Structures are given as structure tokens and as C-alpha cells.
Amino acid sequence: AQSVTQLGSHVSVSEGALVLLRCNYSSSVPPYLFWYVQYPNQGLQLLLKYTSAATLVKGINGFEAEFKKSETSFHLTKPSAHMSDAAEYFCAVSLGNQGGKLIFGQGTELSVKP
Amino acid sequence: DTGVSQDPRHKITKRGQNVTFRCDPISEHNRLYWYRQTLGQGPEFLTYFQNEAQLEKSRLLSDRFSAERPKGSFSTLEIQRTEQGDSAMYLCASSLVGTLTGELFFGEGSRLTVL
Numbered sequence: 001a002q003s004v005t006q007l008g009s010h011v012s013v014s015e016g017a018l019v020l021l022r023c024n025y026s027s028s029v030p031p032y033l034f035w036y037v038q039y040p041n042q043g044l045q046l047l048l049k050y051t052s053a054a055t056l057v058k059g060i061n062g063f064e065a066e067f068k069k070s071e072t073s074f075h076l077t078k079p080s081a082h083m084s085d086a087a088e089y090f091c092a093v094s095l096g097n098q099g100g101k102l103i104f105g106q107g108t109e110l111s112v113k114p
Numbered sequence: 115d116t117g118v119s120q121d122p123r124h125k126i127t128k129r130g131q132n133v134t135f136r137c138d139p140i141s142e143h144n145r146l147y148w149y150r151q152t153l154g155q156g157p158e159f160l161t162y163f164q165n166e167a168q169l170e171k172s173r174l175l176s177d178r179f180s181a182e183r184p185k186g187s188f189s190t191l192e193i194q195r196t197e198q199g200d201s202a203m204y205l206c207a208s209s210l211v212g213t214l215t216g217e218l219f220f221g222e223g224s225r226l227t228v229l
Contacts, residue, residue: 004156006156009154034217036220041222042222042223043118043205043220043221043222043223044157044205044207044218044220045220046217046218046219049217090156090157092156100145100147100162100209100218101147101159101162101170102147102157102159102218103159104156104157104158105156106154106155106156107154107155107156
């Protein structure tokens with residue numbers, strides 16, 4: 001069965017610093033991979049997605065992620081953190097033959113210090 | 115705004131009472147999903163519909179939970195005889211068959227507190 005592991009339940013960075021949120025997946029077939037962001041008391045918003053095209057995926061708000069099959073990873077990065085990036089980030093995996101169901105990681109809370 | 119809407123946003127109830135949540139998906143979306151999210155955890159899949167057919171239910175969905183989508187548009191999630199362990203955020207999402215699998219559009223959720 002597929003699964004997602006996010007390393008680090010909480011990450012704190014200074015404004016302007018690099019953001020790195022880690023995600024490893026387990027899947028027996030090539031997966032679709034996603035990063036979602038959740039602001040307090042709001043639903044989840046899609047940041048970016050990997051669909052077996054380019055391994056480096058660019059998303060909204062300056063975020064990007066790189067799919068590395070050999071490492072079964074899909075880490076999320078942003079070169080320079082902004083205060084508005086403070087939120088909960090979820091990595092998710094989907095198999096194409098399961099009706100679009102997403103399996104989520106436990107999430108990483110990102111704090112940005114001024 | 116034509117995004118996914120959920121009602122109510124917050125519900126406080128006493129243990130043993132029944133509660134019902136409603137989800138209105140994006141109008142042209144034919145798939146609808148329910149997830150549950152507890153504090154500090156990622157969303158957990160509960161069930162999903164394609165049009166009016168309920169195609170999959172998680173083992174998390176006990177007999178006290180029932181979901182419907184009678185006309186293939188809005189959906190309801192009912193919890194009977196609520197327990198304190200049911201306290202969570204209930205998220206609804208929708209998608210369109212034929213678009214990229216897994217690109218779900220989420221509502222803002224319905225937060226349930228069972229006293």
C-alpha cells in the first residue's frame with residue numbers, strides 16, 4: 001500500500017531563509033505526488049503536483065519540488081521564506097487507479113521568524 | 115465564488131447526539147470526497163462518490179457514519195450517537211473525472227466538537 005512520511009512535524013526558519021520540507025513516499029507503482037498548504041481555519045490549497053512529466057515541479061508562491069525516484073522523495077523548497085508562508089504543509093500521494101483518493105502525510109508546520 | 119462549500123463551519127454537540135454536515139462541490143465536479151482531520155494529523159480518507167454512487171468507504175467509517183449524495187450534487191455526512199473521539203475537522207473535496215487524478219479542491223471544513 002502507498003504511504004507518505006513527512007520528516008519533521010515542525011520547521012522554523014527566518015524570513016528570507018531557505019525553506020526545505022521533506023517528504024518520502026512508498027508506492028509500488030509510479031505515483032502522482034502533491035503538496036497542499038493549509039492556513040489556520042481554512043481548507044487545503046494545492047501548491048504543486050508531480051505527474052510523471054518534469055521531475056522539477058514549480059508551484060504557486062515561489063515553491064518548487066523535485067521528484068527523485070531513487071530516493072523516493074518529493075521535498076518542497078522555497079529559496080526565500082516570507083512571513084505569509086507560515087502554515088501547515090501536507091505531502092500526498094495518489095495512484096491513478098483508485099478514484100483519485102489521496103493519502104496524506106502527517107503534515108509539517110512551518111513557522112517564519114522575522 | 116464557486117468553490118467547495120461546507121455547512122456548518124462549526125458544530126458543538128453533546129455526546130450521543132446526531133449531527134449532519136453538508137457539502138456542496140464545485141458544480142461541474144462529479145467526484146466528491148470526505149476526509150477527517152484531527153489535530154496535528156493529516157487528512158484521513160473516509161469515503162468518495164462518483165456522481166450518486168458511493169464507490170469506496172474507509173474502515174474508519176464506522177456504522178455510526180453514513181454519507182449520501184442522492185442526486186449527484188451535494189452530499190451529507192451524518193454521524194449518529196456521537197462520541198468524543200468523533201471530534202475533528204471534516205473536510206469535503208471535489209474533482210472532475212478526466213482531469214489529473216488526485217487534484218482535489220477542498221472546502222474550508224466543518225469542525226465538530228463533541229462534549
